[in-house]
Amino acid sequence: MTWAVVARKDFNDARRSRSLWGLSAAFLVLALLFAGLYAFVPEVTADEEMSTVGLMTFLAAPIALFVAVASLVVAYKSVAGEAESGSGKLLLGLPHTRRDVVLGKVVGRSLVLAVPVLVGLVAMLAIVFVGEVTFSAADYVLFGLVTMLFVLVYMAFFVGISASTTSTARAATLSVLALVILEFAWDVVPIGAWFVANGFVVPPGLFSGAAMPDWVAFLANMPPSSAYLNSVGGVLTGSMSGAGPWYLSQWFSLVVLAVWGIVPLVVGYLRYNRADL
Amino acid sequence: MASAIELTGLTKHFGEVVALEDVDLTVEEGEIFGFLGPNGAGKSTTIDTLLDFIRPTSGSARVLGLDAQRDSLEIRRRTGVLPDAYQVYDRLTGRQHVQFAIDSKGTDDDPLALLERVGIADAADRRAGGYSKGMRQRLVLAMALVGAPEILILDEPSTGLDPNGAREMRQLIREESERGATVFFSSHILEQVEAICDRVAILNKGRIVTVDTIEGLRDTAGTATQLSIRVDTVPEGAIEAIEVLDGVQSVNASGTTVIVRIEDGSKTAILDVLESAGAEVLDFSTAETSLEELFAQFTTDSQRNRPSEADALASETEAEPAEVAR
Numbered sequence: 001m002t003w004a005v006v007a008r009k010d011f012n013d014a015r016r017s018r019s020l021w022g023l024s025a026a027f028l029v030l031a032l033l034f035a036g037l038y039a040f041v042p043e044v045t046a047d048e049e050m051s052t053v054g055l056m057t058f059l060a061a062p063i064a065l066f067v068a069v070a071s072l073v074v075a076y077k078s079v080a081g082e083a084e085s086g087s088g089k090l091l092l093g094l095p096h097t098r099r100d101v102v103l104g105k106v107v108g109r110s111l112v113l114a115v116p117v118l119v120g121l122v123a124m125l126a127i128v129f130v131g132e133v134t135f136s137a138a139d140y141v142l143f144g145l146v147t148m149l150f151v152l153v154y155m156a157f158f159v160g161i162s163a164s165t166t167s168t169a170r171a172a173t174l175s176v177l178a179l180v181i182l183e184f185a186w187d188v189v190p191i192g193a194w195f196v197a198n199g200f201v202v203p204p205g206l207f208s209g210a211a212m213p214d215w216v217a218f219l220a221n222m223p224p225s226s227a228y229l230n231s232v233g234g235v236l237t238g239s240m241s242g243a244g245p246w247y248l249s250q251w252f253s254l255v256v257l258a259v260w261g262i263v264p265l266v267v268g269y270l271r272y273n274r275a276d277l
Numbered sequence: 278m279a280s281a282i283e284l285t286g287l288t289k290h291f292g293e294v295v296a297l298e299d300v301d302l303t304v305e306e307g308e309i310f311g312f313l314g315p316n317g318a319g320k321s322t323t324i325d326t327l328l329d330f331i332r333p334t335s336g337s338a339r340v341l342g343l344d345a346q347r348d349s350l351e352i353r354r355r356t357g358v359l360p361d362a363y364q365v366y367d368r369l370t371g372r373q374h375v376q377f378a379i380d381s382k383g384t385d386d387d388p389l390a391l392l393e394r395v396g397i398a399d400a401a402d403r404r405a406g407g408y409s410k411g412m413r414q415r416l417v418l419a420m421a422l423v424g425a426p427e428i429l430i431l432d433e434p435s436t437g438l439d440p441n442g443a444r445e446m447r448q449l450i451r452e453e454s455e456r457g458a459t460v461f462f463s464s465h466i467l468e469q470v471e472a473i474c475d476r477v478a479i480l481n482k483g484r485i486v487t488v489d490t491i492e493g494l495r496d497t498a499g500t501a502t503q504l505s506i507r508v509d510t511v512p513e514g515a516i517e518a519i520e521v522l523d524g525v526q527s528v529n530a531s532g533t534t535v536i537v538r539i540e541d542g543s544k545t546a547i548l549d550v551l552e553s554a555g556a557e558v559l560d561f562s563t564a565e566t567s568l569e570e571l572f573a574q575f576t577t578d579s580q581r582n583r584p585s586e587a588d589a590l591a592s593e594t595e596a597e598p599a600e601v602a603r
């Protein structure tokens with residue numbers, strides 16, 4: 001089990017890359033901007049009292065988008081790039097299994113993204129205190145933990161894609177395609193499915209959004225970001241089960257997240273493990 | 278004594294392309310073994326198989342008595358590798374590269390001492406992205422030396438090195454051999470291996486053409502004579518007719534020159550065949566073949582009659598177990 005050695009090498013390598021510093025700066029600006037908006041422009045939310053929970057709820061969606069895009073940038077070349085450039089021969093000439101390589105990449109690259117996210121969350125504390133937002137350490141930590149899990153999930157997802165091919169170009173195409181479908185185009189999936197299931201007739205309530213059947217709501221909750229937002233809502237309100245069926249609950253969103261983190265990674269690993277390098 | 282490397286019927290196809298065809302090869306422990314062949318002969322494919330970078334279509338590879346696929350991790354723990362067509366991590370320093378190899382193998386080598394050995398200690402804390410091709414080669418060699426491996430697998434180790442660097446590389450290989458390591462290295466240049474190798478294998482188009490000692494090869498080269506015959510035209514069927522004559526190893530025709538390698542057959546018989554086929558012999562000369570010419574003949578595409586030549590070679594080599602695969 002030498003994945004930790006690979007992870008450290010990978011992190012050391014990425015640590016010196018300008019893109020990591022650009023990423024950190026971008027996240028810092030993003031976090032401070034949104035926190036500032038929340039704290040000093042009351043019109044952006046309906047919150048009567050500014051609280052940590054309110055701030056986190058306000059922040060979760062932009063963070064989700066940032067993590068999704070940033071993890072693509074950080075991870076898409078992680079395995080395919082080494083295979084293509086030939087540094088993979090250096091790596092696998094040493095006693096690492098391909099599983100160690102894939103795991104090491106997930107951990108190393110997750111750290112690469114986790115560091116700027118944590119820095120941003122800590123920097124936001126300044127605004128929390130200056131802007132007289134009610135501070136709750138527990139909420140802050142819980143939010144941080146779920147967000148770290150989300151970083152790990154998305155990184156594993158894109159490392160999985162990267163491991164599934166030995167061409168960087170193909171890894172990039174697949175990654176961008178996955179991102180667009182999951183983050184930008186997903187809305188049409190539950191609606192489309194509902195339309196089809198209704199016999200190609202526009203279901204009543206489709207556009208009012210009032211009476212969405214549970215299974216359509218489940219489909220809408222499927223993408224990693226939706227699952228993350230649902231989980232964040234759960235941990236911040238302290239209610240993980242909700243009122244609807246179990247598959248719409250907040251704890252089940254954590255399971256959905258785990259599935260996104262594990263299944264593509266396992267598939268990518270199996271392909272990588274069989275590949276001729 | 279176990280074999281350091283043992284290939285049995287090793288075959289690798291990439292789709293339609295045959296990279297290796299039924300390769301049998303045994304490298305003994307402690308040998309310095311040269312793996313010769315032109316670019317594209319299958320040298321790197323063979324080495325990639327030893328390291329489980331690629332999986333054979335059929336046949337098997339064993340390293341240090343272990344199966345190259347099943348026990349790859351254990352093999353790589355005990356092996357130092359200088360791969361072909363690698364790339365260094367541009368953003369990491371030389372020292373970090375060697376440290377990575379040390380951490381990977383779990384040894385307690387001193388990175389600076391290893392960089393000293395390959396002659397780039399003064400660049401230890403510079404990013405490898407700024408290294409020259411030769412320095413990168415030295416760096417990866419330093420990584421290969423980590424943990425005093427039982428076997429060193431070096432793919433074209435002299436690539437990017439100047440003559441001085443190539444000499445230092447040979448010196449290092451000798452030192453490692455004296456320590457007891459087996460050294461298996463590939464090259465497409467004969468002179469790089471003839472100075473230090475105990476034995477060589479020559480690979481061409483995915484097949485082993487011959488396995489011999491350098492002395493054995495030299496003997497072969499020395500006993501054969503090359504006959505260059507200039508004619509007005511090369512008659513149809515004449516080449517085939519010469520081929521079957523006693524003592525003839527190979528026949529090549531290029532333009533109006535016929536080149537025949539013979540061992541101790543009659544030169545007159547060859548001229549007779551040509552003349553009776555209707556050609557006019559304008560000129561002819563004989564020369565002993567050098568080792569370089571022998572290597573070139575083994576690996577030239579226009580070579581005819583290779584199997585019988587390989588047989589002739591095999592029957593001549595007295596020392597060392599020499600395998601010949603067709």
